[in-house]
Amino acid sequence: MQPQHILCLNLEGDAETAASQLTANGWTVTQARDVGSAVRILTHGSFHVGLLIVGARLGVPASAVEALVGASDTTQWVALCQPEALESAEFRDLVLNCFFDEQVLPVEDWGDLSMMLGHARQRGMLKRRHRADARSVDALGMVGQGADMARLRSEIRKVAQTEAPVLIGGESGSGKELAARAIHQCSPRASGPFVVVNCGAIAPTLIQSELFGHERGAFTGASAERRGLIEAASGGTIFLDEIGDLPLELQTNLLRFLQEKTINRVGAVRNLHVDVRVVAASHVNLAEAVAVGQFREDLFYRLNVLSIDVMPLRRRMEDVPILAEHFFQRCAAKTRTHARGFSRQSMEAMQAHTWPGNVRELFNRVQRAVVMTDRRLIAPADLGLSMADSTIGMALNTARITAERDVICLTLNRVGRNITHAARELGVSRMTLYRLMDKHSIALEAEPRQQSAAWGAQPAPKPIRTTSSSVTGFGTSS
Numbered sequence: 001m002q003p004q005h006i007l008c009l010n011l012e013g014d015a016e017t018a019a020s021q022l023t024a025n026g027w028t029v030t031q032a033r034d035v036g037s038a039v040r041i042l043t044h045g046s047f048h049v050g051l052l053i054v055g056a057r058l059g060v061p062a063s064a065v066e067a068l069v070g071a072s073d074t075t076q077w078v079a080l081c082q083p084e085a086l087e088s089a090e091f092r093d094l095v096l097n098c099f100f101d102e103q104v105l106p107v108e109d110w111g112d113l114s115m116m117l118g119h120a121r122q123r124g125m126l127k128r129r130h131r132a133d134a135r136s137v138d139a140l141g142m143v144g145q146g147a148d149m150a151r152l153r154s155e156i157r158k159v160a161q162t163e164a165p166v167l168i169g170g171e172s173g174s175g176k177e178l179a180a181r182a183i184h185q186c187s188p189r190a191s192g193p194f195v196v197v198n199c200g201a202i203a204p205t206l207i208q209s210e211l212f213g214h215e216r217g218a219f220t221g222a223s224a225e226r227r228g229l230i231e232a233a234s235g236g237t238i239f240l241d242e243i244g245d246l247p248l249e250l251q252t253n254l255l256r257f258l259q260e261k262t263i264n265r266v267g268a269v270r271n272l273h274v275d276v277r278v279v280a281a282s283h284v285n286l287a288e289a290v291a292v293g294q295f296r297e298d299l300f301y302r303l304n305v306l307s308i309d310v311m312p313l314r315r316r317m318e319d320v321p322i323l324a325e326h327f328f329q330r331c332a333a334k335t336r337t338h339a340r341g342f343s344r345q346s347m348e349a350m351q352a353h354t355w356p357g358n359v360r361e362l363f364n365r366v367q368r369a370v371v372m373t374d375r376r377l378i379a380p381a382d383l384g385l386s387m388a389d390s391t392i393g394m395a396l397n398t399a400r401i402t403a404e405r406d407v408i409c410l411t412l413n414r415v416g417r418n419i420t421h422a423a424r425e426l427g428v429s430r431m432t433l434y435r436l437m438d439k440h441s442i443a444l445e446a447e448p449r450q451q452s453a454a455w456g457a458q459p460a461p462k463p464i465r466t467t468s469s470s471v472t473g474f475g476t477s478s
């Protein structure tokens with residue numbers, strides 16, 4: 001068994017009794033005389049759990065205890081106090097916001113207290129692991145540990161080794177540009193430039209010269225020759241985002257470039273050889289655009305040599321907590337914030353949301369919450385999410401059915417709809433889970449795991465159609 005270390009800060013009372021009782025219950029106790037030394041100890045050592053012992057009053061400013069708790073975001077604190085201390089609203093506030101749990105003095109059973117401290121320690125360890133995972137942004141800058149992310153990373157590494165064009169499909173905000181960057185970073189071209197062009201954002205009148213450049217005097221206002229973006233990407237990669245928005249005429253020029261590796265600046269008489277790899281992305285269905293004559297078929301096939309799909313976030317809900325934690329860390333490092341993390345309810349609300357704006361929406365919500373919240377733990381309201389429906393006012397039986405249904409849906413969402421994993425988490429057999437899904441009319445929507453990049457946008461999943469459920473992401477089988 002791992003040694004159980006605990007940091008004990010005794011602000012008032014019998015420090016020796018606490019230390020000897022904890023030692024007798026298997027704890028290795030480090031004692032701090034005051035808040036300042038506890039903070040110093042925390043910054044140098046690592047403790048999963050801390051015990052603060054106070055008398056009838058806190059005796060130090062609440063802000064000092066807040067600073068102590070804030071000194072290590074993975075140490076879980078338990079307060080041990082005289083019952084009178086809880087009369088103070090300020091102290092109650094502190095305990096509720098910053099502590100894992102509290103117990104009043106005198107301690108009747110140190111074994112019970114030790115068990116509670118053990119739970120706090122486990123939570124501290126869990127939090128540390130979670131933080132470490134969230135920090136483990138891979139070399140590609142991509143967060144996520146589900147099967148879909150693993151597949152995406154592996155595809156990125158494979159296509160990065162070739163020179164062929166890549167077409168990335170996926171909904172808006174799902175991470176297509178990040179994937180394109182990752183392809184560039186993993187490729188032999190990594191030391192060359194990575195140039196991003198949003199084809200939909202450049203005025204049609206300018207896009208030709210923006211992409212291909214122009215010679216001096218090529219048109220009114222062209223007072224000097226200018227390299228285009230393709231030339232600027234020489235030796236590296238050009239990422240053509242929203243390629244479906246490229247005017248037909250330019251599609252022809254792009255096709256020529258893909259076939260011959262040469263470009264023709266506007267107004268130039270000679271072709272120019274350029275060594276650039278093309279990665280393109282589209283959130284529209286390019287095959288459909290081909291069918292209605294808005295996208296050149298030959299260009300589509302030329303681009304679609306290698307295709308990669310970035311799954312919408314609602315199809316990989318298991319990545320939501322780790323992405324949220326990653327964005328929280330990123331935003332909290334840049335902003336003065338009270339927040340130390342997410343409340344359990346906000347994690348549940350995030351698991352229940354269907355993320356139509358994908359990872360970008362998650363980032364925006366977390367960023368807003370970090371800036372705006374006055375709480376220590378971000379609540380669903382800070383994220384602009386609500387635990388949509390509550391069971392208040394419901395008959396017990398209805399509430400039971402609702403809870404059963406919601407927990408099944410949440411679990412399925414979390415494990416990426418894997419029945420075996422969901423059954424294991426729920427502690428039932430697969431057959432029982434199928435039976436329960438049948439009972440609640442929960443259907444895993446039939447959808448292929450992988451789609452061609454040509455099929456970008458996917459329909460949002462149907463929300464569950466029961467009156468009380470707050471969980472979405474599954475269709476009803478009825």
Ligand SMILES: Nc1ncnc2c1ncn2[C@@H]1O[C@H](COP(=O)(O)OP(=O)(O)OP(=O)(O)O)[C@@H](O)[C@H]1O
Nearest residue numbers: 141142143144171172173174175176177178359360
């Ligand atoms: N796996 C991920 N890990 C970390 N951050 C991510 C991940 N996926 C997406 N993001 C972040 O989400 C935001 C949106 O991603 P990105 O711009 O790559 O999406 P996109 O699909 O190209 O969007 P659009 O279609 O609107 O251009 C960015 O801030 C990006 O860094």
